[in-house]
Amino acid sequence: MSRNHSQSAALYAEAVQYIPGGVNSPVRAFKSVGGDPLFMERGAGSRIFDVDGNGYIDYVMSWGPLIFGHAAPRILEAITDAASRGTSFGASTAAEVTLAKKIVAAVPSIEKVRLVSSGTEAVMSAVRVARGFTKRDLIIKFEGNYHGHSDGFLAKSGSGLATFGLPDSAGVPANLTRDTITLPYNDIAAFREAFAAHKGEVACVMLEPIAGNMGIVPPVAGFLETLRELTAADGALLLFDEVITGFRVSVGGAQQMLGVTPDLTTLGKIIGGGLPLAAYGGRADIMDVVSPVGPVYQAGTLSGNPLAVAAGLEQLTILEEGGPEMYDDLTRKIGRLATATQTAADRVGVPIQINRIGSMMTTFFTETPVTDYTTAKTSDAARYAKLFRSLLEQGIYFAPSQFEAAFVSTAHTDEDLDATIAAVDKAFDGLV
Ligand SMILES: Cc1ncc(COP(=O)(O)O)c(C=O)c1O
Numbered sequence: 001m002s003r004n005h006s007q008s009a010a011l012y013a014e015a016v017q018y019i020p021g022g023v024n025s026p027v028r029a030f031k032s033v034g035g036d037p038l039f040m041e042r043g044a045g046s047r048i049f050d051v052d053g054n055g056y057i058d059y060v061m062s063w064g065p066l067i068f069g070h071a072a073p074r075i076l077e078a079i080t081d082a083a084s085r086g087t088s089f090g091a092s093t094a095a096e097v098t099l100a101k102k103i104v105a106a107v108p109s110i111e112k113v114r115l116v117s118s119g120t121e122a123v124m125s126a127v128r129v130a131r132g133f134t135k136r137d138l139i140i141k142f143e144g145n146y147h148g149h150s151d152g153f154l155a156k157s158g159s160g161l162a163t164f165g166l167p168d169s170a171g172v173p174a175n176l177t178r179d180t181i182t183l184p185y186n187d188i189a190a191f192r193e194a195f196a197a198h199k200g201e202v203a204c205v206m207l208e209p210i211a212g213n214m215g216i217v218p219p220v221a222g223f224l225e226t227l228r229e230l231t232a233a234d235g236a237l238l239l240f241d242e243v244i245t246g247f248r249v250s251v252g253g254a255q256q257m258l259g260v261t262p263d264l265t266t267l268g269k270i271i272g273g274g275l276p277l278a279a280y281g282g283r284a285d286i287m288d289v290v291s292p293v294g295p296v297y298q299a300g301t302l303s304g305n306p307l308a309v310a311a312g313l314e315q316l317t318i319l320e321e322g323g324p325e326m327y328d329d330l331t332r333k334i335g336r337l338a339t340a341t342q343t344a345a346d347r348v349g350v351p352i353q354i355n356r357i358g359s360m361m362t363t364f365f366t367e368t369p370v371t372d373y374t375t376a377k378t379s380d381a382a383r384y385a386k387l388f389r390s391l392l393e394q395g396i397y398f399a400p401s402q403f404e405a406a407f408v409s410t411a412h413t414d415e416d417l418d419a420t421i422a423a424v425d426k427a428f429d430g431l432v
Pocket residue numbers: 118119120121123146147148149208212213241242243244268269278
């Protein structure tokens with residue numbers, strides 16, 4: 001029997017009258033997988049529940065922040081405790097200093113850090129810093145990476161733009177993207193050539209060190225190292241956007257895991273424990289261009305919000321306590337899911353590629369290994385949509401878009417994985 005989604009459908013019909021597309025962020029809209037978006041009511045551990053009372057084992061996890069699952073007791077306690085003392089002061093707090101110290105201790109590239117409220121804001125600010133520090137304008141980014149929705153970064157971007165097949169966004173004046181060069185991810189030769197053509201002109205080279213927004217695409221051997229070597233020699237800055245990977249693939253992020261240290265780093269998602277918090281940081285001499293020390297202006301009414309900082313602090317504390325064993329167990333869990341998915345695909349003869357690293361994975365429906373945006377786009381999105389719908393019907397919630405990642409949390413149990421594996425196996429029968 002099919003699940004009842006009547007309350008979600010009614011809310012959606014109402015929402016479209018007041019909210020563009022009925023959603024507050026486009027990839028939630030289910031446009032590329034069919035059906036109407038679900039309206040969620042609550043989450044607990046590995047599960048999320050919609051307004052019709054249907055429960056799902058959740059692999060979206062709010063797009064990454066919830067590494068301990070929904071409504072994790074220690075995070076809730078930290079938020080409640082902070083809230084009881086006031087929701088916002090617009091002034092400095094002791095907890096901000098503690099969080100900054102934790103971030104500096106954990107992330108190899110960060111000597112000083114500034115807290116903001118979203119990943120978009122973090123990347124936008126970090127790029128402004130790079131331009132202010134180098135006194136250069138050009139930035140280099142990579143196809144299929146997503147750095148939030150600020151004007152200069154919306155060309156050939158991943159995430160929602162990939163989902164909806166948009167090469168760029170309307171409403172961005174051409175002169176705002178004139179200083180952005182977009183190159184294919186993982187293409188060392190293309191980078192060498194473009195960088196050489198703009199010697200001494202590039203403020204920063206920015207990328208997701210492990211891409212997550214065209215689905216998971218790890219860097220090929222030598223890619224990050226080449227970017228590091230050439231930018232350092234030229235005086236351009238290297239910016240790792242670790243909004244997804246920060247504290248997800250290790251406490252020190254992708255830079256620690258892969259052994260390449262950038263000049264600037266952006267963080268988000270996990271550092272806010274599910275509340276709006278993000279950060280940018282890097283070498284102290286670079287960060288000292290930020291106002292009020294230096295001439296690069298950046299500000300925020302709710303920056304360092306006490307509730308978000310409390311949630312983030314508790315989240316990072318639990319991660320520290322868990323240590324490498326916690327990360328190893330997350331990797332083991334996603335490994336179980338990946339192996340079972342491959343087995344199911346092989347059984348029915350459906351070609352897939354699974355890219356996974358740490359506790360994140362993406363299944364692409366293609367015979368071509370996925371190493372960049374062009375190969376990611378070879379995935380049969382209609383098959384992904386079928387998989388998504390079958391799993392949803394069986395009570396498993398994956399991202400409603402091919403070009404995203406599945407995340408596991410410490411709250412996902414082996415029983416959850418058993419149930420998911422059985423559902424995946426059944427779903428592949430319908431994909432032939
Ligand atoms: C790598 C990366 N950078 C930046 C962003 C923007 O973050 P936010 O959605 O918090 O603005 C996201 C996600 O949205 C992201 O995945």
